[in-house]
Amino acid sequence: VGDGVDLQGGKGEIVGFLGPKGAGKTTVMNIVTGLGISESGEVRLLGVKDGFRRPDVRRRQGGMQQTPRQDHEMTAREYLGLVADLYGVSDAAKGIDEVLDRVALREAADRPLSAFSRGMQQRACLARSLLHRPEFLILDEPTLGLDPNGVSEMRRIFRDLRDDGVTLLFSSHQLDEMERICDSVIFLRSGKVVAAGRPADILPSLDETGSLQLELFEPVAGHVNKIRSLNVVRGVSERDVHTLSIQPELPEGVSKREARGVLAKAISGLGLTVLSVTDARASLEDLFLKLTGDGGVPNRN
Numbered sequence: 001v002g003d004g005v006d007l008q009g010g011k012g013e014i015v016g017f018l019g020p021k022g023a024g025k026t027t028v029m030n031i032v033t034g035l036g037i038s039e040s041g042e043v044r045l046l047g048v049k050d051g052f053r054r055p056d057v058r059r060r061q062g063g064m065q066q067t068p069r070q071d072h073e074m075t076a077r078e079y080l081g082l083v084a085d086l087y088g089v090s091d092a093a094k095g096i097d098e099v100l101d102r103v104a105l106r107e108a109a110d111r112p113l114s115a116f117s118r119g120m121q122q123r124a125c126l127a128r129s130l131l132h133r134p135e136f137l138i139l140d141e142p143t144l145g146l147d148p149n150g151v152s153e154m155r156r157i158f159r160d161l162r163d164d165g166v167t168l169l170f171s172s173h174q175l176d177e178m179e180r181i182c183d184s185v186i187f188l189r190s191g192k193v194v195a196a197g198r199p200a201d202i203l204p205s206l207d208e209t210g211s212l213q214l215e216l217f218e219p220v221a222g223h224v225n226k227i228r229s230l231n232v233v234r235g236v237s238e239r240d241v242h243t244l245s246i247q248p249e250l251p252e253g254v255s256k257r258e259a260r261g262v263l264a265k266a267i268s269g270l271g272l273t274v275l276s277v278t279d280a281r282a283s284l285e286d287l288f289l290k291l292t293g294d295g296g297v298p299n300r301n
Contacts, residue, residue, distance in 0.1 A: 011135075012162050016182035017171040018288065024191040025171050029138055033063055046136060059087070062134035064126055064142055072114035076105055076124050079113060080131060087132045099127040103157055119150030126157065137161065138169045143177055155181055175284040176240075185284065187291055194291055203282040211280035212260060214244045217273035230266050245280050 019025050032045060048057050071079065077096060084092035100106040103123040108116065113124060122142065129137060139158075143151045158168055158181060172178050178185065179199060187195040195202060216223070219241050227244065228236045235247035248259045260277040268274050 010183075011167055012165040013183045014158060014162050014168045014170055014181055016178040016185035016284075017169055017188065018175075018178070018185055018284065019188035020288075023188040025188055026140075027191075028188070029063075029140065029169075029171065033058075033061070033138060059132055060134055061136040061138065062129035062132065063138040063140070064122075064129045065140050073112060075110050075112055076100065076116070076127070077109040079124065080127060083128045083131055089131055095131055095133075099130045102130060102160070103127045104153065117150075119146045119153065122146060122150070122154065123157070126154075130161075134166065136167045136169070138171075140171050141173070142170070143172065143174060151177065175288065179284045185287075187287065189291060195287065199284065202287065203284070212246050212248060212256075212263060213239065213276075213278050213280040214246050214263065214267065215275040215277075216242050216244070216267075217275055218242070220244050223270070223272060226270050227267060230270075232262055232266050239283075242275075 017025055017029075045057055046060055048054065074082070077100070080096045080099065081092060083089075084096060089095050096109075097106065100109050103126055105120065105123055105127060108120065113121060116124065126142070142158075143154050146154065155177075158170070161168060162183075170178065170182060182199065184198045185196065185202070186193055220238055220243065221241075224236055224238065224244070227233060227246070232249055233246055234249035237245045239245055246263060248254075248263055250259050250262060254262075256279060264274045264277050
């Protein structure tokens, strides 16, 4: 796609699309879906040059935007019926029932969309995108604003689609979720792909700092500055509610095992309960920081 952006995903694969604000992710997605224009390079959709211009190729892809746009006075079934008419879906009644089952909305099909929770509205939007049975699906922040149950349900649906051979391009700033669900990732910066591959292949190469992961019984919020002030600590960053990534400040030649013991003792001395100290595992957040070189880290929650 375009100049220097080559997006590839195997059949039945979830591909994460990463990059800082202004990297060009939205531009690329708009070009692929025919909503934008490429000023240079060659655009191939599903292997077809300028496929976004051909209705037969566009019908093989689907998309789900960040904010669902629906007539909330309609029921889910009416909404999908309208979409089926627009796409010319054959045997629409059967197709609607199938996608309602797939997104777990069959029992709510005859309720107005205005009565749906945010998660249910997102699933109705996804059902619309699946109605014409696309081979390639573009998802823009599909889990944004959902509670944990809603995120878990979406994750299940995406994995089921992958297992059925659908390729998904998943753009999000929720790095934990992308790391959990994506088979491969593509990192875009200034309109160029600067890293691509499976997280298991990319992330180990980032673990060059000797960082340790510390789990506390107490929530880490409010204790980070105290831990950072210890003379055996060079750097600290929050991983989640109870977990920190710590770069130790210890004499050269100290083993990881010894470092874990020194850190556990020092932090326990602050009155905190250390549950574990382990070797830190590089994450997509580490990749983001390395490739952007700034502190504009997307949400991890």
